[in-house]
Amino acid sequence: xxxxxxxxxxxxxxxxxxxxxxxxxxxxxxxxxxxxxxxxxxxxxxxxxxxxxxxxxxxxxxxxxxxxxxxxxxxxxxxxxxxxxxxxxxxxxxxxxxxxxxxxxxxxxxxxxxxxxxxxxxxxxxxxxxxxxxxxxxxxxxxxxxxxxxxxxxxxxxxxxxxxxxxxxxxxxxxxxxxxxxxxxxxxxxxxxxxxxxxxxxxxxxxxxxxxxxxxxxxxxxxxxxxxxxxxxxxxxxxxxxxxxxxxxxxxxxxxxxxxxxxxxxxxxxxxxxxxxxxxxxxxxxxxxxxxxxxxxxxxxxxxxxxx
Amino acid sequence: xxxxxxxxxxxxxxxxxxxxxxxxxxxxxxxxxxxxxxxxxxxxxxxxxxxxxxxxxxxxxxxxxxxxxxxxxxxxxxxxxxxxxxxxxxxxxxxxxxxxxxxxxxxxxxxxxxxxxxxxxxxxxxxxxxxxxxxxxxxxxxxxxxxxxxxxxxxxxxxxxxxxxxxxxxxxxxxxxxxxxxxxxxxxxxxxxxxxxxxxxxxxxxxxxxxxxxxxxxxxxxxxxxxxxxxxxxxxxxxxxxxxxxxxxxxxxxxxxxxxxxxxxxxxxxxxxxxxxxxxxxxxxxxxxxxxxxxxxxxxxxxxxxxxxxxxxxxxxxxxxxxxxxxxxxxxxxxxxxxxxxxxxxxxxxxxxxxxxxxxxxxxxxxxxxxxxxxxxxxxxxxxxxxxxxxxxxxxxxxxxxxxxxxxxxxxxxxxxxxxxxxxxxxxxxxxxxxxxxxxxxxxxxxxxxxxxxxxxxxxxxxxxxxxxxxxxxxxxxxxxxxxxxxxxxxxxxxxxxxxxxxxxxxxxxxxxxxxxxxxxxxxxxxxxxxxxxxxxxxxxxxxxxxxxxxx
Numbered sequence: 001x002x003x004x005x006x007x008x009x010x011x012x013x014x015x016x017x018x019x020x021x022x023x024x025x026x027x028x029x030x031x032x033x034x035x036x037x038x039x040x041x042x043x044x045x046x047x048x049x050x051x052x053x054x055x056x057x058x059x060x061x062x063x064x065x066x067x068x069x070x071x072x073x074x075x076x077x078x079x080x081x082x083x084x085x086x087x088x089x090x091x092x093x094x095x096x097x098x099x100x101x102x103x104x105x106x107x108x109x110x111x112x113x114x115x116x117x118x119x120x121x122x123x124x125x126x127x128x129x130x131x132x133x134x135x136x137x138x139x140x141x142x143x144x145x146x147x148x149x150x151x152x153x154x155x156x157x158x159x160x161x162x163x164x165x166x167x168x169x170x171x172x173x174x175x176x177x178x179x180x181x182x183x184x185x186x187x188x189x190x191x192x193x194x195x196x197x198x199x200x201x202x203x204x205x206x207x208x209x210x211x212x213x214x215x216x217x218x219x220x221x222x223x224x225x226x227x228x229x230x231x232x233x234x235x236x237x238x239x240x241x242x243x244x245x246x247x248x249x250x251x252x253x254x255x256x257x258x259x260x261x262x263x264x265x266x267x268x269x270x271x272x273x274x275x276x277x278x279x280x281x282x283x284x285x286x287x288x289x290x291x292x293x294x295x296x297x298x299x300x301x302x303x304x305x306x307x308x
Numbered sequence: 309x310x311x312x313x314x315x316x317x318x319x320x321x322x323x324x325x326x327x328x329x330x331x332x333x334x335x336x337x338x339x340x341x342x343x344x345x346x347x348x349x350x351x352x353x354x355x356x357x358x359x360x361x362x363x364x365x366x367x368x369x370x371x372x373x374x375x376x377x378x379x380x381x382x383x384x385x386x387x388x389x390x391x392x393x394x395x396x397x398x399x400x401x402x403x404x405x406x407x408x409x410x411x412x413x414x415x416x417x418x419x420x421x422x423x424x425x426x427x428x429x430x431x432x433x434x435x436x437x438x439x440x441x442x443x444x445x446x447x448x449x450x451x452x453x454x455x456x457x458x459x460x461x462x463x464x465x466x467x468x469x470x471x472x473x474x475x476x477x478x479x480x481x482x483x484x485x486x487x488x489x490x491x492x493x494x495x496x497x498x499x500x501x502x503x504x505x506x507x508x509x510x511x512x513x514x515x516x517x518x519x520x521x522x523x524x525x526x527x528x529x530x531x532x533x534x535x536x537x538x539x540x541x542x543x544x545x546x547x548x549x550x551x552x553x554x555x556x557x558x559x560x561x562x563x564x565x566x567x568x569x570x571x572x573x574x575x576x577x578x579x580x581x582x583x584x585x586x587x588x589x590x591x592x593x594x595x596x597x598x599x600x601x602x603x604x605x606x607x608x609x610x611x612x613x614x615x616x617x618x619x620x621x622x623x624x625x626x627x628x629x630x631x632x633x634x635x636x637x638x639x640x641x642x643x644x645x646x647x648x649x650x651x652x653x654x655x656x657x658x659x660x661x662x663x664x665x666x667x668x669x670x671x672x673x674x675x676x677x678x679x680x681x682x683x684x685x686x687x688x689x690x691x692x693x694x695x696x697x698x699x700x701x702x703x704x705x706x707x708x709x710x711x712x713x714x715x716x717x718x719x720x721x722x723x724x725x726x727x728x729x730x731x732x733x734x735x736x737x738x739x740x741x742x743x744x745x746x747x748x749x750x751x752x753x754x755x756x757x758x759x760x761x762x763x764x765x766x767x768x769x770x771x772x773x774x775x776x777x778x779x780x781x782x783x784x785x786x787x788x789x790x791x792x793x794x795x796x797x798x799x800x801x802x803x804x805x806x807x808x809x810x811x812x813x814x815x816x817x818x819x820x821x822x823x824x825x826x827x828x829x830x831x832x833x834x835x836x837x838x839x840x841x842x843x844x845x846x847x848x849x850x851x852x853x854x855x856x857x858x859x860x
Contacts, residue, residue, distance in 0.1 A: 048450050152569050253566075
């Protein structure tokens with residue numbers, strides 16, 4: 001087991017180098033001159049342009065720029081943005097916000113999907129099951145931005161239950177509306193997965209045995225059925241967490257949440273190399289680590305699975 | 309029975325949950341009532357508004373975009389400021405005199421202070437301007453000091469044209485006779501003074517600037533990046549911009565949709581931008597609280613001299629034909645819902661002398677028959693082939709109007725016309741500025757162009773765009789008569805003489821049409837029911853210091 005974990009962690013190293021090189025190359029290849037764009041409609045003199053470019057090492061060939069950047073990384077310095085802030089500070093500021101949003105969204109999605117999924121499976125074929133499936137289909141088919149706008153308009157502007165945007169107040173209690181919308185967008189697949197898993201488990205021998213032993217429903221369900229059905233749903237939710245962490249960009253944009261998605265989007269528009277590469281590299285590492293945790297979790301929950 | 313119990317329980321849980329959620333959300337807002345303006349004014353109220361994260365640190369000579377500009381204009385006071393109509397009003401200066409076409413004398417009021425207690429003296433201006441002009445400091449606004457004697461764009465050089473006569477006065481000597489126009493520029497943010505402490509560590513200063521304006525930062529760290537900045541009233545400020553509220557909080561919105569949603573929900577007091585999607589309905593939704601007035605923004609598209617079929621006599625005919633083939637009234641009405649005004653000149657009606665009809669202005673009116681006639685004449689010189697394209701950047705709201713203009717041309721002249729989309733602004737500018745080995749521009753399409761005035765003067769709309777070799781002359785247009793008229797206007801000591809020169813220059817531009825004027829953009833904004841006295845200045849930014857908020 002330990003050897004497995006070590007192997008997976010070591011795989012991170014080539015992934016890290018490969019992704020930084022690839023993203024850096026892509027930013028480098030983007031057409032247009034970001035420094036010239038800084039001046040807007042009023043272009044500067046050649047000398048000024050050259051001086052500003054030199055500040056960001058943008059006058060050097062690609063590999064030299066990459067070298068400077070990696071040198072900084074190994075000293076813990078992820079570079080500076082065009083406005084002079086350190087990317088480390090930007091990341092420190094934005095990651096917790098998106099983290100909170102992701103945790104809340106996954107929590108809502110997970111709880112809702114296991115409750116509704118179980119109920120739906122137990123009442124398979126009846127009216128409530130059909131209603132649940134149709135409702136989940138509606139959420140599945142709505143693009144996230146439609147849900148965001150509708151939620152913002154109905155619940156925040158018309159009814160006034162929440163504030164329309166999040167902005168600076170982005171602690172746990174302020175993120176309810178975007179978290180609910182995000183959770184609902186992921187809920188559909190999760191709920192159907194739970195429903196299918198419970199249906200599967202209900203047909204297993206040991207459940208039939210439990211019932212025939214005379215155990216009551218309220219004992220069979222949580223102990224024998226749910227525990228076994230949760231495995232695929234937990235791993236699905238954990239993977240979704242990794243996805244959400246790397247940027248619920250559209251949601252952050254509409255609700256004005258200062259998280260990683262929003263910041264990365266703005267940096268991409270400005271062709272701000274250090275920010276883009278640093279953020280994406282951190283995301284890649286986070287996503288790989290989350291996937292590793294998910295795989296280990298799977299092994300923990302299901303004793304039939306062993307890692308060599 | 310079990311089923312019912314579970315159903316009941318889950319229903320109860322749901323209700324409880326939603327109620328808890330509603331209670332949990334901080335600051336839930338009630339629906340706005342019809343009551344507005346009645347009641348006492350709260351002199352300590354904080355006004356909230358929208359803004360964007362400054363692209364650079366808050367240093368006046370390095371800020372050339374509205375995000376940082378909005379903040380700087382509130383926390384600094386320069387020699388003069390522009391009032392709501394664009395008139396120059398003395399702020400820190402007692403007196404600004406134009407002695408000759410190349411010299412000015414500035415005298416400061418005594419006893420003005422920065423918020424750290426140090427006094428505003430002539431040195432604060434001279435040192436700040438010198439700092440901005442040095443090449444090694446790489447300040448984005450360096451070009452603003454180009455007219456001062458001693459300026460060198462290629463190397464570090466002291467501005468010897470700034471001579472201190474005593475602690476509170478100094479003279480400015482210019483390299484060309486533009487003193488009259490230079491005086492009007494002095495309200496621009498590049499000319500703000502800096503306290504002595506700024507020069508010790510400019511980087512740290514840019515994070516927590518110390519200014520001398522009507523507002524000041526609420527404290528250390530009042531600027532929360534990407535979130536907002538808190539400003540409070542500065543009691544040390546003795547200038548004419550009396551602050552009628554307690555402070556200003558500028559929230560940085562990622563999109564105008566979010567800002568508009570906040571206005572509808574009562575979460576923000578004033579916004580100065582309406583998202584594209586709501587332009588058609590915002591005036592109905594906000595009623596009296598909607599703002600739609602002319603701004604100092606001019607839109608056009610430029611056809612460079614190097615574009616095939618557009619030079620010489622043939623070029624003049626084709627440009628006039630294109631201009632007359634565009635139905636500006638219809639486009640501003642249908643596409644822009646009245647938030648643009650068809651252009652009658654090359655400037656803006658907000659500026660003194662701008663937006664007035666010119667001789668030869670008929671070329672800017674929709675005239676399909678005349679357009680077809682001129683185009684046919686041009687075809688006699690050299691027949692037209694291919695598509696007429698207007699290049700634009702897709703990261704802005706331009707596709708709609710470019711398509712509308714292209715269709716207008718297509719339907720009137722019967723030629724193929726379309727927009728050419730570029731991924732973003734940087735890519736578009738790169739292509740527009742590309743030149744071949746002989747220095748000639750290479751782009752073969754028209755490109756969208758426009759100008760937002762930096763300071764309220766006709767010279768600012770004309771010189772940078774149409775003077776020979778000027779910095780934003782996208783089409784390499786060159787006409788000696790225009791150059792002379794612009795120079796005369798800038799050197800004129802009499803305002804009406806200058807305006808007459810600029811008028812003549814524009815009339816020449818109407819015959820050459822280096823750029824086809826389209827329309828003036830309006831400023832669109834709105835405010836909530838709790839605030840009053842919301843006026844928008846000449847530069848499309850509200851005069852925040854005048855806004856009052858009623859007591860809740």
